[in-house]
Amino acid sequence: MAASAQPDRLQSPGASDAESRLSIGLSAVIVAVTGDDPKVLAVRHAGREGAGGREALPSGPLERGHRTLEAGLRNWVERQTHQVLGHVEQLYTFGDRDRRETDGEDADHALSVAYLALVREARPAGDADAAWESWYRYFPWEDWRDGRPAVLDALEPGLRAWAASAPSAALGTIRAERLSLAFGSAQGRDEERVLERYELLYEAGMVAEALRERGLPEGASRPATFLPGVEMAGDHRRMLALAIARLRGKIKYRPVVFELMPPTFTLGQLQRTVEALSGVRLHKQNFRRLIEQQRLVEETGEATSETGGRPARLVRFRREVLLERPAPGVRLPSGGIRR
């Protein structure tokens, strides 16, 4: 092998023959918040019957013309949805068996690099095929703003049965522990564990994706009659779960919410946005104190009376906080959550 031609790629001698060539997919979870709902941009390819017209994330393969991964992503999103992206960050690269179902051949890999993008307002989605959907449409068990979501009652027996039906007692204990960690048993549930919850449902055969194109995952109870949440193409719902988890986490230590807000807004709007994302209700007074005392916003001097009751002050994000050391986020640590 020509070692000197690839100075930065260390490979054991003779291994390059085995090197596989593969295709790269790019997918985007594009998030906006309008009013009370966290929205994600979904595409539905009308003319495609083979896939049953499943909802999907904007995505497409990396092409030769794309200079960088991110450029390729922006290109695909604009082609498919006419949405221009603002803040973009890489989420994860999916590369294993989950992607294989798409190919005929087993040996060739198909990777998919998933991105999270935040945009400021939900424009009416130019294309007829693209639409903004509440993300709780796909994850109804993640919305605790009006108390414990009802779906959970339907889910828990199935999850418990899955843990109980484990091949060994030890595995059963592990499953039970994972369940209690993800879904919470006693006082606390961690709103960030979105991916864990989805994966448990997947392993238990309780989401539609788990039942596609393969026998049931081993140890799964037989096809559940109730498959909660709207199915998505490929592993897009897994990507969405990861995106929600990341955003719920990041919001706490970096001022990313403001990427989703209009230039000026009220503290109430900001709180509702944070609640929409995190899926829990917050204490009004403490939330406000937190924001103001961390000096995340500044007055505009104006007010709006469009909110219902007393007119609210309009504030704007204080860009300067980005230059101040740690650069705080909107913490909502256990205490901020209203019971």
Added chain:
Amino acid sequence: MAASAQPDRLQSPGASDAESRLSIGLSAVIVAVTGDDPKVLAVRHAGREGAGGREALPSGPLERGHRTLEAGLRNWVERQTHQVLGHVEQLYTFGDRDRRETDGEDADHALSVAYLALVREARPAGDADAAWESWYRYFPWEDWRDGRPAVLDALEPGLRAWAASAPSAALGTIRAERLSLAFGSAQGRDEERVLERYELLYEAGMVAEALRERGLPEGASRPATFLPGVEMAGDHRRMLALAIARLRGKIKYRPVVFELMPPTFTLGQLQRTVEALSGVRLHKQNFRRLIEQQRLVEETGEATSETGGRPARLVRFRREVLLERPAPGVRLPSGGIRR
């Protein structure tokens, strides 16, 4: 195009011709801590003169035989270093211009998926070509344990000159802001911003990697005579910077340090490990209180007198904390840092 054959890959009609095929590299930042130093496993390919024998991370291309990305990674690492990996997490997928320097052709992409792995002890590295190296060998400006590192004095004039030599005043201001954010100006410096600092040095043409295989990056001062830190192959040093940043961040909110500790250890050892990773000194008393009061460890009943002075209690990680909600890490938030 055969839409129904790829139900989860949405591509605009006719685009598939442009789809490029490419190779995937897998790289691992493998971290261990021995005594006072955070170590990373580096390989040096003795017989290769083309690359000038640059130090590199264990890495290799994804092969057909690899079932998953992570399996491929473990395979390469074991082949090159005989090290078996424990905790492994994906770091980032690098896919843009930074990789292009390796290829002759511009149009084909070469992606690289970087991973972070934590191992419990630095075994003598079976292969002669693999060696554990302190990561501060590559980032001497990141070690503040004995006060402000001396290299910074040599670096700052160059960085300031780079900001001053910006093509426009506006850009100059932006550069100055980035510098003060990353390197800290007044009271605080954020030990997590390892990647930002490396990238600024790169842009300023002050690390060896920036001067390779291309003209100087635009706006760079002419080749600095002093290029701090040991150079690595490809963009491996960038990967290492990202790994350090991630680990320094994660240590604070997840109990990952314990992946690096032996089964039993003293609180002093734990503190030195955290200090090694974060690059700052901590308050002994407050650190201990934090650990014990968060119930991260439990007594073993034993003690060791190998530490120098009075024998220390040996403790072990309390695995149960993983099952307790939030699952805390070793916080060292401003206050814990000794001035």
Added chain:
DNA sequence: TCAAAAGTGTTATCCTTACACCCATGT
């Protein structure tokens, strides 16, 4: 006996949490 590291105790301060209450507008 002294250096070195382990380990204990205490205090002021600040942040978090929770509670109760007032204000300005539209209907």
Added chain:
DNA sequence: ACATGGGTGTAAGGATAACACTTTTGA
């Protein structure tokens, strides 16, 4: 007037940060 959301004040409890000090070993 009253419902609705905006906005203020304050007090208890707990965590943090910074003190100073004692204990137990090896050299």
